[in-house]
Amino acid sequence: MTKIAFIGAGNMNGAIIGGMVKNGVDPKSIIVTNPSPEKREALSAKYGILNTADNLEAVAFADTVILGVKPHLIVEVCKNITANVNIDNKCFVSVAAGCLLKTIQAALHENTAVIRTMPNTPAQVGLGMTGIFANEFVTDEQKVAVEKVIACTGEFIWLESEAGIDDVTCVSGSGPAYFFLFMEAMEQHAKTLGFTAEQSRLLVQQTAFGAASMVVDNPEVEIGQLRTNVTSKGGTTQAALLQFTDGGLPELVATAMTAAHTRAKELAKN
Numbered sequence: 001m002t003k004i005a006f007i008g009a010g011n012m013n014g015a016i017i018g019g020m021v022k023n024g025v026d027p028k029s030i031i032v033t034n035p036s037p038e039k040r041e042a043l044s045a046k047y048g049i050l051n052t053a054d055n056l057e058a059v060a061f062a063d064t065v066i067l068g069v070k071p072h073l074i075v076e077v078c079k080n081i082t083a084n085v086n087i088d089n090k091c092f093v094s095v096a097a098g099c100l101l102k103t104i105q106a107a108l109h110e111n112t113a114v115i116r117t118m119p120n121t122p123a124q125v126g127l128g129m130t131g132i133f134a135n136e137f138v139t140d141e142q143k144v145a146v147e148k149v150i151a152c153t154g155e156f157i158w159l160e161s162e163a164g165i166d167d168v169t170c171v172s173g174s175g176p177a178y179f180f181l182f183m184e185a186m187e188q189h190a191k192t193l194g195f196t197a198e199q200s201r202l203l204v205q206q207t208a209f210g211a212a213s214m215v216v217d218n219p220e221v222e223i224g225q226l227r228t229n230v231t232s233k234g235g236t237t238q239a240a241l242l243q244f245t246d247g248g249l250p251e252l253v254a255t256a257m258t259a260a261h262t263r264a265k266e267l268a269k270n
C-alpha cells in the first residue's frame with residue numbers, strides 16, 4: 001500500500017480510513033488533515049493514523065491524495081496545494097459530488113492523475129458501493145492503489161466515461177435513501193398495526209437485511225425470480241404486490257431515478 005493523505009476529516013474520509021485500518025493497512029501510511037483539531041485528532045486517536053492541520057505537509061507525505069472536502073472547497077484546496085507542493089507522480093482522488101475532472105485538473109495541473117469517485121453512505125459500515133472513473137494520466141499502478149483503498153469500504157465498479165458518475169449517482173449514490181424511504185413507510189404501517197416502535201423497526205430492518213442478503217447470496221438468480229419465488233398465486237404477497245404495480249411503482253422508481261440523474265448533471269454544470 002502506498003502512502004495516503006486524506007484532505008478533510010469528515011464523514012466520508014473517516015469511513016474510508018476506518019475501512020482501511022480494519023482491513024490491516026498500516027496506520028502510519030495514512031495521514032489526515034483538517035483545519036480544526038477535534039475531528040482529525042479523534043480519527044488519529046481512534047485509528048493510530050498521522051494527522052496535521054497542514055494540507056501541504058500531508059500531500060508532500062503521500063503518493064495518493066483523497067480530496068474529502070465539500071465540493072465548493074475543492075478548487076481552493078487544490079490551488080493551494082499546486083502553488084506550494086510538487087505534485088508530480090501523485091494521484092488525486094475526489095469523492096466530491098458534482099465536481100468535474102476538468103475543474104479539478106484546472107486547479108491542479110492539466111496533466112495531473114485524477115480519479116473521480118461516487119461513493120455512498122453504507123461505506124461507513126463497510127458495505128459501500130462506489131463508481132470510479134480515472135483520467136488518462138492515471139497509471140495502472142495508481143489505479144491498483146486506489147482500488148485497494150476503495151475496496152476497504154465495500155464494492156466498486158470502474159466506469160468508462162465521466163458521465164457514468166451521474167449514472168452511478170442516481171442508482172447507488174442516492175440509492176440508500178430510496179430504501180430508507182421504503183423501510184420508513186413499512187415501519188410506519190407496522191406501528192399502526194399495534195407493534196411497538198422497537199418491534200416495528202426490528203421487523204422492517206431484519207426483512208430488508210434478509211432480502212438484500214438473499215440477493216447477494218444468489219447471484220445466479222435474477223431479483224425478479226427471487227420475488228416470484230416468494231409470491232404464491234392468490235396469496236398475501238401477491239395481494240400487496242398488485243397494489244404496488246397497479247399504483248405504478250416501477251414507473252415511479254424510474255421517474256425518481258431520472259430526477260436524481262438530472263439533478264446530478266445540473267450540479268456538475270453549476
Ligand SMILES: NC(=O)c1ccc[n+]([C@@H]2O[C@H](COP(=O)([O-])OP(=O)(O)OC[C@H]3O[C@@H](n4cnc5c(N)ncnc54)[C@H](OP(=O)(O)O)[C@@H]3O)[C@@H](O)[C@H]2O)c1
Nearest residue numbers: 008009010011012034036068069070071095096097119121
Ligand atoms: N457523506 C457521504 O455519504 C458522501 C457520499 C458521497 C460523496 N460525498 C462527498 O464527500 C465529500 C465530503 O463529504 P462529508 O459528508 O464527509 O463532509 P464533512 O463531514 O463536512 O467533511 C468535510 C471535512 O473537510 C474539512 N475541511 C474544510 N475545509 C478544509 C480544508 N481547507 N482542508 C482540509 N479539510 C477541510 C471540514 O472541516 P470542518 O468541519 O472543521 O470545517 C470537514 O471535517 C463531499 O465532497 C461530498 O460530496 C459524501
